[in-house]
Amino acid sequence: MIKIGVIGYGYWGPNIVRNFNRLKSAKVVAVSDSNSKALSRVNEIYPAIKVTANADELITSADIDVVAIVTPVSTHFELAKKALQNGKHIFVEKPFTRTSAQAEELIELADKKKLLIMVDHTFLFTGAVRKIKQLIDDNVLGSLYYYDSMRINLGLIQHDVNVIWDLAPHDLSIMDYLIKDKPVAIGASGKGHVNNREDIAYITVQFSNNIIAHFNVNWLSPVKIRMTLIGGEKKMLVWNDLSADEKIRIYDKGIEVGNREGVYDMLVSYRTGDMWAPKVDQLEALQMETEYFVQCIQSGDSPFNDGQAGLRIVKMLEACDKSLKKKGELVSL
Amino acid sequence: MIKIGVIGYGYWGPNIVRNFNRLKSAKVVAVSDSNSKALSRVNEIYPAIKVTANADELITSADIDVVAIVTPVSTHFELAKKALQNGKHIFVEKPFTRTSAQAEELIELADKKKLLIMVDHTFLFTGAVRKIKQLIDDNVLGSLYYYDSMRINLGLIQHDVNVIWDLAPHDLSIMDYLIKDKPVAIGASGKGHVNNREDIAYITVQFSNNIIAHFNVNWLSPVKIRMTLIGGEKKMLVWNDLSADEKIRIYDKGIEVGNREGVYDMLVSYRTGDMWAPKVDQLEALQMETEYFVQCIQSGDSPFNDGQAGLRIVKMLEACDKSLKKKGELVSL
Amino acid sequence: MIKIGVIGYGYWGPNIVRNFNRLKSAKVVAVSDSNSKALSRVNEIYPAIKVTANADELITSADIDVVAIVTPVSTHFELAKKALQNGKHIFVEKPFTRTSAQAEELIELADKKKLLIMVDHTFLFTGAVRKIKQLIDDNVLGSLYYYDSMRINLGLIQHDVNVIWDLAPHDLSIMDYLIKDKPVAIGASGKGHVNNREDIAYITVQFSNNIIAHFNVNWLSPVKIRMTLIGGEKKMLVWNDLSADEKIRIYDKGIEVGNREGVYDMLVSYRTGDMWAPKVDQLEALQMETEYFVQCIQSGDSPFNDGQAGLRIVKMLEACDKSLKKKGELVSL
């Protein structure tokens, strides 16, 4: 039985506790939060779980194998480091850390201690992303042309980070997971209307090959849109995460480029065929992720959403910050 | 009776001819096109209109007051210049010219000759854009925060221009019309998959104040989307040009920023109220535009979509080209 | 503190327990269910609540003021009667009873015993229905023309009732609540494909005045639709219960009937104006309903969704059954 301590019981913490707790080979034994009301809520629902205002108690407890860190990003590094030093595997909320240097230090420490890091890139475990991953890996889309994502809403404006650090980790981690090629440069521009931090931002990611990626993140939209277009040579795909039943649509549409004999101009023609919406597994993503982490701990295998994956995202976020300061100039990765 | 000669009877020309021709105080007297099939089609529908393969005939005809130039952009300058030199008012397809120097030369020439230039920014005459203009001018939206537009489709790939020169003139001219403040810098990034010209591009426009604008244009999308979000301090608006009945939706949504006494953090709260979709006039835009041009000629007044308006758009397109070459770096306007 | 016993902890029971339990002036003290697994689930979440497989224990307990009956409709009458005989107020799942005679007997018994009956027509407490009620009562729609409802899905086929008894109570109770006039006759037709019970049915309700109502209920639809159109002389309304943000849309559309002088034909013209989507309260309906029942018990006032309301719906359901047997013939109410 793997014993888990959870630090942070705010917006996301309850989901972490609920999902780890329903696994057969794991249980949550302690929760810490500085907010006493949060701890009362834990008590009500899970009388068996110990609660404490002091995260250190949990980190140093001999009774705990895994520490899940579900707190604001600015606190991740210190908590994670202490947990690793105390021999705990760590499960860390996204984004992994505030800087890539912090991420690298944690990765090195975990390596040395032979401990596992999982960064909570929950979306990678949704039925939709797993289905898209399979379609790309099976070459259904063909060679990729572009990845274009929009995640906008009248959103909860964060006080400590801008809209990129809040929303883009979802989409950057999905892109990182789906596209084998690695990005070479990133540009970002945005504007802050409420305070100095950007509440609207646009990110463009360049690859060394044919692919271009783009991310539109916005806290000030009157409508909620979570849509990603992925264009390939053979097929094109629209992922509408807000659709109840048909999240993924695959279009047999594209362009065919030929060469007319003796003619300079290329011959470009259009192909429009059927559309197909495959059934998408509706299991809760966090259930799959927590189960997978426990399996990794049991087997000793590193998860694919490990510290390195977390680091790749943090590097892109850092590059965005740099590019924002340089007014959109491309920043190499 | 104002007499009009139309150069170019390809995709858009027939609409120009049909609309000028149904006005009471104007008529199309001649059409030229290098394609004889196009001229046969003119003959079939309008036996009274003269046709010619030679645009010069039309430009130099004493019987013509206005020359409408509905040809590829690379030919605009030469044709327009000759028409002005021959004392004709000109109606020019968007984008106005291939370079801002050309646009400036045409404006100067028209001024000297006391002739009018109208650039065919058709969208400015749609019921939707006129309604949005009125809402902004009446301060219904309040101080503007952002303008975010998406115009994507499996589109006709042009052989002579990239996707920005093809699609963005629509949206840049609408932005130019709606927003009183003038942009100060522009950044663009994109990728070409079919040939060297960009078939996907993202444009960011910076203003000296709070506003940010963004344009997503794409010829390789499996779905057709024409959507613009305009966020204001008081209200937010979504314009879905593909909606049959409710093109414009105004949301009483926003954020309210206050200051809690004795607290560092700002107090940000959210306001979500009713949505309202005003009725939008469904008259054909080109009918209004052609009528307006005839009125301008009769009154001698310069239209608001004059050469200067055309020049402002060409300057932005040029800046996009420059930014593309500099990999997204901001280019001052 | 009002003490509540809940009979039935299957699909809907957990919602009833959760909502009664979070009220300040009420608490659930006991739950009965014949299924021991259901009782274990109660134990897990609410260790303080007594559980029993024997509903009679709960009905006869001196410690209980209200019995909530959340069991299949065929069992309602017997349980409700016993509960009233034992001096308990009753909260009964919809539809109230299997026959109108049963409903009448329960109403009479409750009257004699001065006990309250609430029938769980939950939808009447949703923000959407309350908003529509207000719009109709404020005469925003004007005199009503029609009520047309569609509730279709790939649904859980019930073994004991047909699709009308399963789905239509929602819509019939909403119609009964919204429209002051009372229906005079009802016709129903349908077909059963899986067993002898109808899995698809169409109901038409006639009123003594201008109004017509229609209900389309279907367990075999590949798509989920919950849509109601309400047409009035002044405005028309579409209620899409599956829309996240804009459940209710009010259209300033209609027909204007005039008389041309000296002409036989009426002059009919069309009015199409703005659309408006008022903000709809998103509170959980069952929370409002349970709170309201507790208030009714405290004040002694009969709720508007009392036994009489339940009886009216049962009478319509009975009439549907009769009409189905007569192949759609109208049955007087």
Place this chain on the structure above:
Amino acid sequence: MIKIGVIGYGYWGPNIVRNFNRLKSAKVVAVSDSNSKALSRVNEIYPAIKVTANADELITSADIDVVAIVTPVSTHFELAKKALQNGKHIFVEKPFTRTSAQAEELIELADKKKLLIMVDHTFLFTGAVRKIKQLIDDNVLGSLYYYDSMRINLGLIQHDVNVIWDLAPHDLSIMDYLIKDKPVAIGASGKGHVNNREDIAYITVQFSNNIIAHFNVNWLSPVKIRMTLIGGEKKMLVWNDLSADEKIRIYDKGIEVGNREGVYDMLVSYRTGDMWAPKVDQLEALQMETEYFVQCIQSGDSPFNDGQAGLRIVKMLEACDKSLKKKGELVSL
């Protein structure tokens, strides 16, 4: 060259003239209309076509092979009879005639004279209906369960017929075409709000087997909906005629009925799989229909949308009228 005379140049006539006229082996030689403005419009567009206010001229002209009757239904019989008597093939607007007796008389007369009748059930020639026909004939849907259609709009209220005679011929003719089994009885109910004629109506059609069909037609709806659901044992289909790109969606959804050993209850389980939207041919339906009629005349074969097809629809419309008078009672066909 087949020569065609068209009677009636109101709303639909221009489409008939345009489509017959662009065929290679046919041409429209004359158009009649009592409205002189209509005739001027013909002259403007087709200077070569003779126009006349007198339909008889056209019917008795030796120069005409086919008379197309595009007038209100009340005039169909007389015009069609005279045309057949004068040896002309006839193309008649839907609905074929005002009574089934009239339809039968025309069929008999055409038989005797060896002339062809085509009833303009245009929808049968749309890409969508042809695709659905093919799916049903190929047994993709399996044995059919239901056909449920909604055709509602803020519609042009007709002065001479009710909403059933105006809108339902479309859907009844499509059902008649798609479903091999023939209906045995029909029930209809409705209400008129503007005049005595029904502006809202609901039709139920019973078959001798498992199938049930239903039609919702409404002239007073604030929203335009044209949707048909077709449920089969193996697949289910939604046809949304207002969707630009995905008019037909086929759902791999259904119920599977088994029998548990030794258990009374049937075991019903649900199957939800992929959705698939086949490409639908976008050719203009009327172009295909007019071409097909000319081919029929050349080959002497009777079209599938012949007088008998027209008669079947008129019989259903008559039965609807009877059922309306009997307040929804089923009327045998």
